[in-house]
Amino acid sequence: MTEGEKRVTSIDVDGVRDAVRKKYVHVARTPEGRFQYPVGRAGALAVGYDPALLAAVPEAVLSFFCGVGNPFALGAITAGDAVLDVGCGAGIDLVIAQHLAGPRGRASGVDLIPEMADRARLNVGLAGAAADVVVGAAEALPYDDGTFDVVISNGSFNLSPLKAQSFGEVWRVLRPGGRLQCADIVLQEALPPEVANSLEAWSE
Numbered sequence: 498m499t500e501g502e503k504r505v506t507s508i509d510v511d512g513v514r515d516a517v518r519k520k521y522v523h524v525a526r527t528p529e530g531r532f533q534y535p536v537g538r539a540g541a542l543a544v545g546y547d548p549a550l551l552a553a554v555p556e557a558v559l560s561f562f563c564g565v566g567n568p569f570a571l572g573a574i575t576a577g578d579a580v581l582d583v584g585c586g587a588g589i590d591l592v593i594a595q596h597l598a599g600p601r602g603r604a605s606g607v608d609l610i611p612e613m614a615d616r617a618r619l620n621v622g623l624a625g626a627a628a629d630v631v632v633g634a635a636e637a638l639p640y641d642d643g644t645f646d647v648v649i650s651n652g653s654f655n656l657s658p659l660k661a662q663s664f665g666e667v668w669r670v671l672r673p674g675g676r677l678q679c680a681d682i683v684l685q686e687a688l689p690p691e692v693a694n695s696l697e698a699w700s701e
């Protein structure tokens with residue numbers, strides 16, 4: 498077992514999921530006051546979303562945005578692409594991905610928290626998009642091998658207690674030559690143990 502694997506197995510996976518669940522049940526109602534960075538339209542503009550792209554998203558849907566960056570800045574999604582959004586949250590990126598993939602393409606979203614998936618379905622409907630949403634974990638994606646051209650994600654992998662497994666799942670569901678466009682929070686140095694072992698810190 499490598500040092501990395503030893504660290505992974507010492508994580509309380511169920512505890513992390515419970516902590517994440519507690520936070521995102523509230524975020525499914527409103528993200529206001531739950532994040533230490535701007536959310537909604539202001540948040541999307543702050544991390545560089547093209548205002549022209551945001552025009553595809555109704556204002557009531559955009560108010561739920563709580564991403565940490567802009568996965569669309571990392572590569573072009575083109576008409577006909579099959580796109581998966583891991584940790585799709587309230588579905589803002591899903592609506593944009595479906596808009597870019599067009600009627601010949603497909604956008605699918607997966608989220609760990611049923612309340613978030615419900616919100617995403619509602620928002621996708623409000624936006625008149627054809628995207629589909631399922632409940633599932635990044636660590637065990639409910640899709641066949643080689644299903645997608647592009648996987649996007651925005652602020653979700655930092656919440657996964659089993660990151661290597663989650664990235665392995667991304668590679669599995671991507672077609673050969675497919676790509677991951679991921680915006681996320683990364684550590685630049687090791688956390689003090691009292692923070693690393695704090696379940697609250699996982700969902701801040």
Ligand SMILES: C[S@@+](CC[C@H](N)C(=O)[O-])C[C@H]1O[C@@H](n2cnc3c(N)ncnc32)[C@H](O)[C@@H]1O
Nearest residue numbers: 562563564584585586609634635651652653656
């Ligand atoms: C910061 S939010 C990002 C939401 C959305 N991407 C956005 O930009 O507004 C993170 C999302 O990841 C989901 N999530 C957390 N852990 C997950 C996991 N292990 N597998 C799948 N989704 C997860 C949460 O429920 C939440 O909806």
